[in-house]
Amino acid sequence: MKFALNFLCVCLVINVSLVTCAKNPEKLANLFDIEGVVYPPDTLPHNKKIAWLTETRVYLKGGNHVGFLRENGSFVLSKIRPGSYIVEVVSSNYVYEPIRIDVNNRGKFRARRINYVQSNQITPLPYPLKLKALGPARYFQVREQWRLIDLFFNPMVLMMILPLACIMLLPHVMNDPEAKKDMEQLQNLTKYDMPEVSEMITSFFSGSNEKQNCRPSKQSKKSKSS
Numbered sequence: 001m002k003f004a005l006n007f008l009c010v011c012l013v014i015n016v017s018l019v020t021c022a023k024n025p026e027k028l029a030n031l032f033d034i035e036g037v038v039y040p041p042d043t044l045p046h047n048k049k050i051a052w053l054t055e056t057r058v059y060l061k062g063g064n065h066v067g068f069l070r071e072n073g074s075f076v077l078s079k080i081r082p083g084s085y086i087v088e089v090v091s092s093n094y095v096y097e098p099i100r101i102d103v104n105n106r107g108k109f110r111a112r113r114i115n116y117v118q119s120n121q122i123t124p125l126p127y128p129l130k131l132k133a134l135g136p137a138r139y140f141q142v143r144e145q146w147r148l149i150d151l152f153f154n155p156m157v158l159m160m161i162l163p164l165a166c167i168m169l170l171p172h173v174m175n176d177p178e179a180k181k182d183m184e185q186l187q188n189l190t191k192y193d194m195p196e197v198s199e200m201i202t203s204f205f206s207g208s209n210e211k212q213n214c215r216p217s218k219q220s221k222k223s224k225s226s
Contacts, residue, residue, distance in 0.1 A: 034101060036058070038069055057089075058090075059090055086114070094136055095137050110127070
């Protein structure tokens with residue numbers, strides 16, 4: 001009894017699908033298949049190829065259509081409507097470059113490389129798709145190692161080394177007679193007859209003392225005259 005009911009249900013589903021296909025033949029005519037091949041990495045061991053085949057998936061339109069790999073790495077994304085899509089290969093151990101593919105109403109395919117910086121620049125790719133691994137997936141950043149060059153390029157070390165280098169090199173430069181002549185010429189050009197600050201201060205205070213000494217002498221003369 002259960003077998004008969006199941007058989008009737010299957011027959012009804014098949015009849016309904018056939019009727020809908022007969023009523024809307026244009027929908028089936030505008031559906032196409034995207035084909036391609038995913039190549040395994042060169043560094044992949046032969047004993048891990050089966051695991052790579054089972055773990056790798058091909059996503060279209062963010063996972064709305066999923067394709068599985070065959071033994072030779074080929075895949076088929078069936079019943080795709082005309083439009084522009086992004087084909088991505090999802091693998092937990094390797095990174096693949098995504099590809100944009102355009103499908104028109106006549107069933108013609110155009111694959112091109114995605115360029116997020118210069119969207120107007122188009123780099124065509126062959127069809128059926130050929131997807132190769134860019135390299136292993138890196139989930140962690142490599143820790144920087146200490147190097148001796150980093151010590152010399154440290155700003156604090158440079159501030160200590162440069163003055164010492166100047167002190168060591170200046171005597172050798174001053175021993176050169178031509179360099180001495182150049183230095184003397186520069187000093188003569190920049191030399192001005194300007195009084196020193198100490199002399200100005202001493203003359204200022206000495207002048208004030210002389211004025212104070214002159215005032216009582218005048219007062220004594222006035223007292224004598226009176």
